[in-house]
Amino acid sequence: MEGISISGISDALMEKQTKQFQLLLKPIQIRQKSIESKISAWGKIRSSLQTLMEKSNALKNDAFYAMKISENKAFSATASSGAMAGTHDIKVNQLAQNHTLSFQTKKGIDTPLGDNKPTRTLTISQKGENGEMKDTVITLAQEQTSLAGIAKAINNQKAGVHAEVKNVDDDGTLRLVLRAEKSGSAGEMTVSVEGDETLNEIMKYTPKQKDDPTHPDEKMKEDLKATDAKVSVDGNEYIRSSNSINDILTGITLTLKQQSKPDESEALTLSPDESAVQKAVEEFVSAFNDFITQSSSLSQFKPADYSNLKPEDVALPDTSNGPLAGESLLSNLKALVRRDAGSNYGDNDIASLADLGIKVDAKTGKLELDSTKLKNIIHTNPEGVQRLFLGTEGESGMASVMADHIKGYVGSGGSGNIIKDETEKLEKQKKDNEKQLKRTQATIDAKLRAYQQQYQRMEVALAQIQSLQAPLAAIQSIAKK
Secondary structure, eight states, X not given: OTTOOOTTHHHHHHHHHHHHHHHHHHHHHHHHHHHHHHHHXXXXXXHHHHHHHHHXXXXXXXXXXXXXXXXXXXXXXXXXXXXXXXXXXXEEEEOOOEEEEEEEESSOTTSOOSOSOSEEEEEEEEXXXXXSEEEEEEXXXXXXXXXXXXXXXXXXXXXXXXXXXXXXXXXXXXXXXXXXXXXXXXXXXXXXXXXXXXXHHHHOBOOOOTTOTTOOOOSSEEEEOXXXXXXXXXXXXXXXXSSEEOSSSTTEEEEEOSOOOXXXXXXXXXXEOHHHHHHHHHHHHHHHHHHHHHHHHHHOOOOOOOTTOOTTSOOOOOTTSOTTTTOHHHHHHHHHHHHHHHSOOSSSSSOSGGGGTEEEOTTTOOEEEOHHHHHHHHHHOHHHHHHHHHEETTEEOHHHHHHHHHHHHHOOTTOOOHHHHHHHHHHHHHHHHHHHHHHHHHHHHHHHHHHHHHHHHHHHHHHHHHHHHHHHHHHHHHHHO
């Protein structure tokens, strides 16, 4: 036993055992990283698909309905789905106004304006949805009869009237302004106070009938009349309660801005916006190419070289491989999208993307777009371009087909979501793998503790043996003498 060094024996043995046991964790850790990479990769695929679906829907729902609209003084216009190209003669005869009333006083903003009675009721009447009068009744305490108190009480009701106190000038004059939130004659207000004649004299207001000489002079004045909008379109007059009108011309919203000059109308001109179609097609091509790039990168595969692998090494996949390499789900999805983009739709003169000057790169699978050729075709044959993407009656166009196919993978409106289902499977695998990793680690920790105790006992035994070497050597020496 002479020459044996006891110091550090257990540490050396434990270090060796730990390295060996760590090899048991390596495959589980690699699998965990692979699962996490797949989850992240499917998230990227889903995001790029959603963008492609959005651009397909933009072609299907918006691009071919976009209109160039003339600029006009008395009104502006916006177009949506259903708007038709053409010219309309429009004259704004009257703008809709929000009924506005006010009275002013030099009393302070918090000074009560009513008498000393404990309560009174303020009633503001307006027309309801069915044309009948609707009353808003507000109970006011004596301290609530100040300008600030009245305004706060009215606004708290949220009943279609907004109240505000404003400074009139530097001498302390204040004005309480009541403004109907609903424009037009439907917002016309009648105001009265019961139980406080003093406050009623200040606030009462009854709409004045036209040319009524008997109408009393009231302190509450009418600043803006409750007038409806009146607009003539192609010779016919229409009356609406709002200056925003969307039910005269199909797909067109008119916003009235000012009254037209007498006997002077303006032409509203709508023409197809070819630039909107061009932009939508270019954005679709860009989104398609982004998906192809993303899916190709995430599924690329290069066989790993294990020729120089040592016995103690763990075989690892090539780090340049995509996390979704070999995934049939992605391969099928990619093939489906490429088939949708490369198919013919109908027997029209423009039946495929190739007829628009959009070619497929045989090597990368991406689309190559000739902007000049596309612009010319949109200008010379807009109907043919529209049929390609939107289809005809009974036959879907390319934009509709692709959007519907993608919807099955990313989900929309409660429909299928194949990628979500796949991700949920991976999330379950991740949780199961984490449990296995914890169990394996716990087993390793228990075995290492057992080995450590065993090696420590061995060290004690060796130390005891070595402690007997000196006495034995002395006895041997005496015996030789």
